[in-house]
Amino acid sequence: xxAVRNGKKRLRSTRQGGLVRDQLAxxxxxxxxxxVFSELRAQGEVIGLSTxxxxxxxxxxxxxxxxxxxxxxEALYRLCGQTARHHHHLVCRQCxxxxxIEGRGVERWAEQMAALHGFTDVDHTVELMGRxxxxxxx
Amino acid sequence: xxAVRNGKKRLRSTRQGGLVRDQLAxxxxxxxxxxVFSELRAQGEVIGLSTxxxxxxxxxxxxxxxxxxxxxxEALYRLCGQTARHHHHLVCRQCxxxxxIEGRGVERWAEQMAALHGFTDVDHTVELMGRxxxxxxx
DNA sequence: TCTATACTGGTAATCATTATCAGTCACGCC
DNA sequence: GGCGTGACTGATAATGATTACCAGTATAGA
Numbered sequence: 083x084x085a086v087r088n089g090k091k092r093l094r095s096t097r098q099g100g101l102v103r104d105q106l107a108x109x110x111x112x113x114x115x116x117x118v119f120s121e122l123r124a125q126g127e128v129i130g131l132s133t134x135x136x137x138x139x140x141x142x143x144x145x146x147x148x149x150x151x152x153x154x155x156e157a158l159y160r161l162c163g164q165t166a167r168h169h170h171h172l173v174c175r176q177c178x179x180x181x182x183i184e185g186r187g188v189e190r191w192a193e194q195m196a197a198l199h200g201f202t203d204v205d206h207t208v209e210l211m212g213r214x215x216x217x218x219x220x
Numbered sequence: 221x222x223a224v225r226n227g228k229k230r231l232r233s234t235r236q237g238g239l240v241r242d243q244l245a246x247x248x249x250x251x252x253x254x255x256v257f258s259e260l261r262a263q264g265e266v267i268g269l270s271t272x273x274x275x276x277x278x279x280x281x282x283x284x285x286x287x288x289x290x291x292x293x294e295a296l297y298r299l300c301g302q303t304a305r306h307h308h309h310l311v312c313r314q315c316x317x318x319x320x321i322e323g324r325g326v327e328r329w330a331e332q333m334a335a336l337h338g339f340t341d342v343d344h345t346v347e348l349m350g351r352x353x354x355x356x357x358x
Numbered sequence: 359t360c361t362a363t364a365c366t367g368g369t370a371a372t373c374a375t376t377a378t379c380a381g382t383c384a385c386g387c388c
Numbered sequence: 389g390g391c392g393t394g395a396c397t398g399a400t401a402a403t404g405a406t407t408a409c410c411a412g413t414a415t416a417g418a
Contacts, residue, residue, distance in 0.1 A: 156293075188329055210344045211342065211345075214337070270369095
């Protein structure tokens, strides 16, 4: 980790921070740090890979971006709906299109399971991946 | 990947294959490939890291082991209940104890969500992590 | 026993991510 | 507007898990 970014220290707004955020804002789909970095560089922007990672992490910490892991362990990011509410994702594994879905059902189920086995402090990871209507049509 | 291990080729039973399997059979908790490797080496067994990875992967392919990813992208393995049935896990993040849980509820929910958004071929990742009763008592 | 070939394991290569650290720049203050 | 502090930047090295290579070995059937 890299010092405390969300502690008392005040944050600065920088060109690079804006770049990362804007780039992420461009699409609906989840993108990896490497991808965002390449895209920015391809546009001729001057920015470092570390910086991209840092800003993505900051966005996640601030609750402004969502993150999830691919099966091969790569982290993907995307700007989060203003929804501070807890939610899950239904991701198209072909085009990356993502639907935010609400999971009251799962939440309840998770709680039940936890209680049933005497667990507490239970977090849950729930992601759905499939093929969206458009990709099927194609 | 490393050639096709579950194709037509017949499999051989080897000392190393047994070692990996036995080691995994020792505990209830999920363990990483690196851990299994270290444990075996610590016991004085002669085995290579590549081999451990290969056998763990084979076990997963054969449906004899379960695998899941930690938040930092490390793959964990454990022998699977004979249950060929689809199931999920409730893992204690402190001691690693794991309960296999059945998720008819989630399955249904996942299907509903998929249908609702026009997705098909939907896979789901559902893992619960918390603290088990014993760890809380301590 | 003999042979074909699946399996092994040390080592090098990948690849995403993180740590370092000197240089830069934003921002509050005078 | 000029200054100083320290947060931010980014090139590079390091890390750590996993995979690819490949020559040598051992298994199972003939």
